[in-house]
Amino acid sequence: MVADAAPSQLAAAPSRAPVGLQIRAWLARRAESIAIPVAAALAGFALFGLFLACLGKSPFQLIDIVYRGGFGSSFALGNSLQRAAPLLFAALCVALPARLGLVVIGGEGAIILGGIAAAAAAQPLASLPAALAIPLMACAAAVVGAVWIGAVGWLQAYRGVNATISSLLLSYIAIAISNHLIEGPLRDPTSLNKPSTLPIGDAFMLSPMPWIGVHWGLGCGVVACIVAYVLMDRTTLGFAARIAGGNVRAAQIQGLPVGRLIVGFTALGGAFAALAGFFEVVAVQGTANGTLAAGYGYTGILVAFLGRQNPLAIVPVAVLLGGIEASSGLIQRRMQLPDATVLVFEGLLFLVVLLSETLYGRFKIFSPHLWAEKRETASASAVSVAA
Amino acid sequence: MVLIPAPPQIPDGAIGVETIGMTKRFGAFTALEDVSMTIAAGGFHALLGENGAGKSTLVKCVMGFYAPTSGHVLVGGREAEITNPKGAQARGLGMVYQHFTLVPSLTGAENLVIARSDAPAVINWASERAALSDFMSGMPFKLNLDRPVAELAAGEKQKLEIVKQLYLKARFLILDEPTSVLTPAEAEEVLGLLRAMTDRGDLTVLMISHKFREVEAFARTLSVLRRGRLVGGGAVGELSRDDMASMMIGERAIRTVAARIGEPDPSNEILRIEGVTARDVSGLREIAIEDLRVRAREIVGIAGVSGNGQKELADVLGGQIRATGGRVIVEGEVYSGKRAESRAHRVRFIPEEPLRNACAPRMSVAENLAFRAFDRRGDDPDKPPTLWLNKGAMGRRAKDLIARFKVKTASSEAPIATLSGGNVQRAVLARELTDPVDLLIVVNPCFGLDFAAVSEIRNRIVAARNAGAAVLLISEDLDEILELSDRIVVMSEGRLVYETPGASAEVGVIGQHMAGHH
Secondary structure (H helix, E strand, O other): OHHHHHHHHHHHOOOOOOHHHHHHHHHHHHHHHHHHHHHHHHHHHHHHHHHHHHOOOOHHHHHHHHHHHHOOOHHHHHHHHHHHHHHHHHHHHHHHHHOOOOOOOOHHHHHHHHHHHHHHHHOOOOOOOHHHHHHHHHHHHHHHHHHHHHHHHHHHHHHOOOHHHHHHHHHHHHHHHHHHHHHOOOEOOOOOOOOEEOOOOHHHOOOOOOOOOOOHHHHHHHHHHHHHHHHHHHEHHHHHHHHHHHOHHHHHHOOOOHHHHHHHHHHHHHHHHHHHHHHHHHHHHOOOEHHHOOOHHHHHHHHHHHOOOOHHHHHHHHHHHHHHHHOHHHHHHHHOOOOOHHHHHHHHHHHHHHHHHHHOOOOHHHOHHHHHHHHHHHHHHHHHHHO | OOOOOOOOOOOOOOOOEEEEEEEEEEOOEEEEEEEEEEEOOOOEEEEEOOOOOOHHHHHHHHHOOOOOOEEEEEEOOEEEOOOOHHHHHHOOEEEEOOOOOOOOOOEHHHHHHHHOOOOOOOOOHHHHHHHHHHHHHOOOOOOOOOOEHHHOOHHHHHHHHHHHHHHOOOOEEEEEOOOOOOOHHHHHHHHHHHHHHHHOOOOEEEEEEOOHHHHHHHOOEEEEEEOOEEEEEEEHHHOOHHHHHHHHHOOOOOOOOOOOOOOOEEEEEEEEEEEEEEEOOOOOOEEEEEEEEEEEOEEEEEEOOOOOOHHHHHHHHOOOOOOOEEEEEEOOEEOOOOHHHHHHOOEEEEOOOHHHHOOOOOOEHHHHHOOOOOOOOOOOOOOOOOOEOOHHHHHHHHHHHHHHOOOOOOOOOOEHHHOOHHHHHHHHHHHHHOOOOOEEEEEOOOOOOOHHHHHHHHHHHHHHHHOOOEEEEEOOOHHHHHHHOOEEEEEEOOEEEEEEEHHHOOHHHHHHHHOOOO
């Protein structure tokens, strides 16, 4: 195929690489960002298998259970997708700031506060029709999340406070604030052993999406990922953010508003994370309570890293991780393992993924240069064929 | 393995050092060629030279950081094979660097004790303290060793660095531009005390310096390096400043650049800097530019020894640090480096070390080439920015620029970090110079590039000027300044201290001003 394309191209423009080889070089560059995370995920699986083997359990049984518990039946798949929905939003809260070079790990705080904001907004909006009130509740959640994580960006951009640390600490503050609100001013007096806010009411609860039977958070999460992808990859704003993330000094010399980009993208990430909390309230719980702090924010970090901070890759990774979390009950029962086992697995996976970050650019097979050298030999052979 | 011979006994008094035929090559580049010099025991010797003259290479060869390509070092008259800095320390050689090497959170005493190669695993502080106060009583430097280093002023830190070397029994001390971080009064004190130690015969000093005043006040003998060769030297009193400057800079004919066509346009002032003051991040360096103007079709070269505020000036113009006072005016309007402003006034910037300052290393060549134009609507550079990214146009433009500027790359999709230095610089030039330019700011454009790339890049800069651009060229390479500039301004200690037309520039005078003698 390559040799076919080469001679005519060579005759027309000797300096230009043949189209077939250009495609190959392009593929080689893209392949790296798929092959390495996949290999890392497999290595994480293998390590966890070793861990299980040490406990005297069969790793193959685990794969079987994860498959059956997460994806084997329509019920299992629904359960996985339900768990994937908040992960989509939570992962965006990591992936968007990551393009600016920030590691934000405090999405959990925005999720919790977003849920509380949505539940709190339901009371004053009670007289409005649901079609109006629900979007307003979503807005309330998004604004709170945007302010919360936007503050992380502001601290980084204008005060030099490390975003990783400030976001983590802010998420603990968010948990404390939410405990205070749920057990104090916003508490439903009838919620006795599980302090919660007042129920938002059945009228404001979202019904599941048609056909799939999973709540709307999944659909909106996928849309959010697509929006984020278009923003990052197809707009000048996203490109400016990538310049700033690639080299702040270069961005400053280009006159780009680095500070505003950082605040804007962290705020957007925070708004997305808050929507995860919003959907937990309006589609699952019907009220805001302690279950909002279920660790979606932290699993979202793993999802974003496994997906190489690419909003589109987040979707399949979130479904995979949702499936693993969905099968955790089955793992406990069938394999007589403690429920922390899944956390061990996620931890191992994360470790391997972080390690794999150091491997980019190290494999010659992915280097466009290698394919350029091949180009020369290919053109040489093409010439000899022509001769 | 290899038996380590017992360390040679370090004598109590000063020791002399001699280099014989020192040569150091890095690949095809000769940094040091056949340098033989003698520094007598108890001497205070100054090593002068421009940036890149080979001063640091020479002392690094002596200290064992570099293995010389050929040549020997004699310590105390005997040949010494020094293969690493520890070996140099064992022979009584010590070096104080431009930048501090102390641990900021530890006290002076702690810094001294941990620097010792025989520091025990468990330190008996009572006995160490006693030994230290004994040692300090014999030192001319008075220092409080109980305070954390972070709390010390720059002058005290520098003294502590020197004391550390003496504590490690250095009897031959190399100082690499020791006063660059000190105030004049601190410099005076430190150098005066060292000079007194050499006068007593306790120590030999070899000092790298750019500053004639210091050399004349404290050194007894001096050597001058130029382009890796020893070009002269002698006793300090016998050489005038003019002699030293001309030795440093050489008898170079100013190359008149045939490529420069047309005269600067005196009525069309593009850049004007009025009373701009700024401070670098550390707060140590300040610049104050009272008045600097660059006209259309004019290259103004800012000459100066590295670290005299050129970087801060460039950072202010590039919008990386904010001026604390004054105004930058471009084409009659206040300019702060925002994208809209640089678009409106067609300001382009080529910073030094382009990969570090002008590119995102992991983004592709095509993406890096698009930094100026990615938000442009269509091909017209003056149209307002757009929201949607046109990747097709970006790719086509990249291919066009790669071909026109002869950027060697495997593909436009390759990360720009995979390109050679010259090709990164070509890519940056392609990005900054394809559209009409009214003001071009260039910083050390040819630093670290090979000869072919250098002449090509200089031609591009002159071509931009001939097309009517005002060019501010900030460079530490005096040859480059002399070759390209219509007008030359010397920057020293954060100020513009001397100005001369390029055509009638006298190298010796420029050199004196660069060395802080106004």
